[in-house]
Amino acid sequence: MRLRDSKPSVQMGRVLGWIQGSPTRTLIKRRRREGNGEIMQPSGRGYDHGITTFSPDGRLFQVEYARESVKRGTTTAGLKFKEGVVLVCDKRIASRLIIPESIEKMFKIDEHIGVATSGLVADARQLVARARVESQINRITYADTVPVDVLVKKLCDFKQSFTQYGGSRPFGTALLIGGVDDEGIHLYETDPSGAYQSYHAGAIGSNRNTVIEYFEKNWKAGMTLNAAMKMGLEALRSANDTELNREAVEVVVVDGEGYRILDRGEVTKQLDRLKPLED
Numbered sequence: 185m186r187l188r189d190s191k192p193s194v195q196m197g198r199v200l201g202w203i204q205g206s207p208t209r210t211l212i213k214r215r216r217r218e219g220n221g222e223i224m225q226p227s228g229r230g231y232d233h234g235i236t237t238f239s240p241d242g243r244l245f246q247v248e249y250a251r252e253s254v255k256r257g258t259t260t261a262g263l264k265f266k267e268g269v270v271l272v273c274d275k276r277i278a279s280r281l282i283i284p285e286s287i288e289k290m291f292k293i294d295e296h297i298g299v300a301t302s303g304l305v306a307d308a309r310q311l312v313a314r315a316r317v318e319s320q321i322n323r324i325t326y327a328d329t330v331p332v333d334v335l336v337k338k339l340c341d342f343k344q345s346f347t348q349y350g351g352s353r354p355f356g357t358a359l360l361i362g363g364v365d366d367e368g369i370h371l372y373e374t375d376p377s378g379a380y381q382s383y384h385a386g387a388i389g390s391n392r393n394t395v396i397e398y399f400e401k402n403w404k405a406g407m408t409l410n411a412a413m414k415m416g417l418e419a420l421r422s423a424n425d426t427e428l429n430r431e432a433v434e435v436v437v438v439d440g441e442g443y444r445i446l447d448r449g450e451v452t453k454q455l456d457r458l459k460p461l462e463d
Contacts, residue, residue: 236350246354247347250303250376253356254388257302258289259423261395262360262371263385263403265412268439269362269371271300272416274424275432284431294319295442296329296363302389303357303376311355315339332363332370336380344378358388362438391423398422409437413454421458430455 232245260273291312301308322330354376361372385403387395398419435446
């Protein structure tokens with residue numbers, strides 16, 4: 185017999201009977217037991233289902249989840265020196281079967297701009313491709329290289345658009361963008377929300393706060409290239425609290441001579457300059 189043919193009281197009884205034995209009812213009972221009599225609610229309370237929905241206290245949970253993705257990424261640091269910017273990262277190789285060179289964390293945008301990433305590398309590749317296109321558009325339009333701050337703003341405007349419209353999600357990656365132009369030496373940190381800030385020395389990824397604390401105590405203006413590379417590697421090691429894997433560390437320098445990646449021999453030479461960790 186169909187429900188609509190029954191009396192209202194019968195219909196209600198059947199519906200309640202179905203709920204009593206349904207998986208939803210079982211889940212509610214379990215959550216009530218786990219919560220000492222109170223029904224446990226999801227952390228976002230439904231406000232994390234869409235990127236366009238603010239919670240009552242003004243939070244966008246999807247953006248916060250994207251930031252958590254960055255926090256789970258590899259530690260990456262950057263700092264200014266007298267003539268440019270040094271970017272260092274630990275690729276965190278999980279198996280000896282992995283070829284270190286196949287893992288990309290550093291990218292060249294133009295001759296005067298480099299990017300280091302942490303978080304979802306696949307998302308980072310999309311942003312790198314976008315940055316390269318914007319750089320070439322500026323070169324073709326104005327017959328000149330793109331200013332670093334202009335590129336950062338365009339890239340972050342693009343990232344912000346993915347936090348404002350439905351049917352998309354934020355980029356689960358943060359970027360350290362270093363470069364040298366006519367205005368000077370630049371180091372920017374970008375956020376999944378599209379926000380950005382300029383730093384003398386900064387870090388993204390896991391153990392970011394530890395690296396920042398190290399830079400706050402030790403960074404000085406006007407450092408030499410060798411001093412900056414040593415400080416960046418020491419900061420990276422302090423975050424991991426263990427000796428760095430020589431095959432997993434990558435160092436990039438962006439200065440007046442352009443963008444260049446240090447080869448394995450140069451990186452090893454810089455690592456040899458570090459004092460051994462105390463037991």
